[in-house]
Amino acid sequence: MTDPFFLLGVSRESDDETIRKAYLEKIRRWPPEHYPERFQAVAQAYSMIQTGKKRLSFQLFHHGLPGLDPLIDTLFSRNTRGRPTQNELKGWLKESLISCNMKGR
């Protein structure tokens, strides 16, 4: 199961309001009409950690396989996208040229 804290992008010490804000932000980003599965996952995650008691309960008794998707999302979206240099592009193009199978003329 995906860790709801990861999914909503909040720390384990967050309060109700922070979690609510994170939830609203996520459902704005993944509206149900375009991303039904993501939306459902976010709603489920929110219901699991909505209150202090629920959060404590989750931390006490939740165990098992964590979902890695939010971790990956965090890892990739945290960084700004890179921009290759001219020389890098030339290098990759050269490698591609050598490994390509030239067909016909």
Add this chain to the structure above:
Amino acid sequence: MYVWQSVAFLNQQLYQWCFGVAKRARKKKSYATLPRPKSVEGLDHLRSGRFKNAIESLKLALKEEQSQSDGLKEFLAEAYVGRAKELSEKGMGKEAAVMLEKSSEITGKPVDPILLFSLLLKVGQIGRAVHALQPLKGNLDGDGLLVGGSLGEVLAGLALTGHDEVLALFKEDSSFLVHYNTARRVLHAYDGGDDETSLELLKKLPIGSPFKNFRLFMHALVLSSSQPENALALLEKIKEDSPYHPMAQAVVIAISGDFTDMGIFATLASPVHGLACRLLNVNAGTIRAISHIQSVATDPDKLAGALLKQDLESHLPKEVLRTLCLPLLPSAIGLLEKFQQRFGPLSQWEIYRIRALALEGQKQWSSAADVWIAALKTIHDPMTKALVYRHLADFPDYRDMDENPWGMLFHSGNRQGYSKIDFLESSLRHDPQDRDTHITLIRLHAKKNSKDARVAVDRAVKGFPEDRDILEAAMDAAFAAKTFKKAAAFAERILSVNPIHQRARRVLVESHLAHARKKVGEKRLDLAHKELLVAESLEKEHARSGRVQICQAMVALLSGQKETGEEKLSAARSLPIGPLEIELMIQSEVAYLKVPSELVVHHHKIFKDLSEKISPDRVSVLSLVQELERSFQDDHLPVRKWMEIMLPFFAKAPALDFSLEERRLICNMLLENDFFDILGLFATVGKKHWEDDGSFLFFDLSSQSKGNATQARYEDLEILREVKGSVYSRLDARTMSNMEKFLSSGRLSFENSPFEYGDEDENDEEFLDMDSTDFESELGPLLEMFQEAIETRIADELPLRRKLGDKKYGERLAKELARGLPMGVEVFAEMISDILADIPLPGVGARK
């Protein structure tokens, strides 16, 4: 004509020529006696793609068969070309070139420069490759060589990557050079971050240019962050044979951003991994690390092992790794030490928590409960304590204990005598505001018919006076306890908030009905009449149950108003309710109000006649079962008699289409009231419909053994035990409880055991007639049966004994074992005392 272009023609010739040689050979002698000519051998090799062998054979054949030299030379040249390609694949560009030159020497035709170019390019000899195109110098633009093929694109790419010798192949005024200069400016602008100029310049590269795919790729790259969808559409246009295709794929992966399977990176050609990583701003090591984590993500042990590796820290923050790893520990308890070495020591509480969850995972509920209870001593937070107690109350071992002490005796877990109610009460002490726990406790106490229900109701209503769920639970509990006034008060409070609450209205009606009955009992028929009028006014026209009308009829009959009474009964019979159900309600009311039989004799006949004549349907059967269940709770009503009258009706019902739950309900009602014959009919149909459901196997066995497990065969009981274990979660609590009772009674018997206990001729009646002293004297074999199990258990519970200081352990265990059994605590206490003497507590001496 170049060599490679003649291949098709030569292939055609090959068969004809081969056929001729073979024919000539056959004319002389058979194949079996003569060696095969080298030419035939060589052609065989050529056909099979063994070019090296073909070259050797054909060279020899040329020496042997001078007359065929022209044809053979063609084949030898073909073999050289094939060998050249083979060598090129192996990265032996120079050797490949030599082979092509030899082919050219034999045929006297020049080497195909483009073929040579492609072979040398493949082995990375770019300078030589470009040099091979010298024969085409100045003509590459002119004769359309660069249009529609990949040569132009490759040359364009080489030029862009700094191989200026390519430029020398083109005339100074060629369009190639114009486009090349534009492309260079595009790269330069992109490098400087000037996307606008890049896009403007790209427009100058026409679609027919060798720089076409460069244009698509660069356009997509520029748009990748601002307009990813447009970028993806452009990248889709780059075909698979283009050198830009692998790079396009890398950009697609970076734009799509779906890394649920990092294996997607493995689909990229290795040279362009760097491009994807660069765009995503991650290093290749991180990609590899996450790919590895993903590959073991379904195995807790392996995943925890992977997350605990030191080298991951350079890619992922330590805190993230710890958070991911911690919930895995209960499933990978062996890594607890390693986890602490890696991330620092855990608190005593955390270690207990992880161990308890690990035991839960192994379904060792009893041990898990011990660990949780030990853990509670290490913390002070009341909410945590409340949650742990609530968690314990949900353990399967404690779910039904309050209703089924017999089942507990032989249950694998719950040996400590804990109960769900105890745990929930403890949780409320630490968190008195948990309304769900209040509701659960009210329901549990009400189900047990316990006096504590009143306390639970008062406590909950005081804490949550406006809470509808609490009021509903309180109303139900009061109604079940037959405190109708209280139930009515709760019902009125619910109706004041929600006037259309059906159940509250029904409770209110039933309360007035109950009051009216009480007045009839006190012979105050006028007051009863008034109560019934109120009850009638509360009932909505469309929701009449008929009960009020029937009660009104009885009051009228008792008051000597026979005509009014019969009218009321007719009114009740005209309601849209099953006819037999109405008759049963009439019988029920007659019995309840003790109406003299002479007043209702013909109604009794109607009931009997209908039971025989009427055909059952699903709804009427279920309504009757519901009515009977209600009546069975009242010991004063002759329900068994009614049931016997209705047997013909029920006997026709087993084949009806009931759901699994409905059939179970009927079977449980029949079982609990010993209607074994009808039970057998319902169980047989159930067994056919739900072959995998163990409940009907149980009902069938109960029917055959008349509910007495001592009459069942030992093998059947064993099957039932297995079934119970395997379908636990699919059975309802009532069936489980009945099954437990049945199996437990079977365990107390010697009759069906495969082991021999005492005299086989022992008379059952004699056994049952024994007084308590005789009974205890006969306990020997039975206790012997327990002895071994109790010894094992005591040995298992050494930690618990230690925890309890061994002082009250024996006493507590004896009490637990005696619970629900006919023998007294002393019997077990003595046996336990003996066993404890034989298995002393280790370290007791040291403790002293």
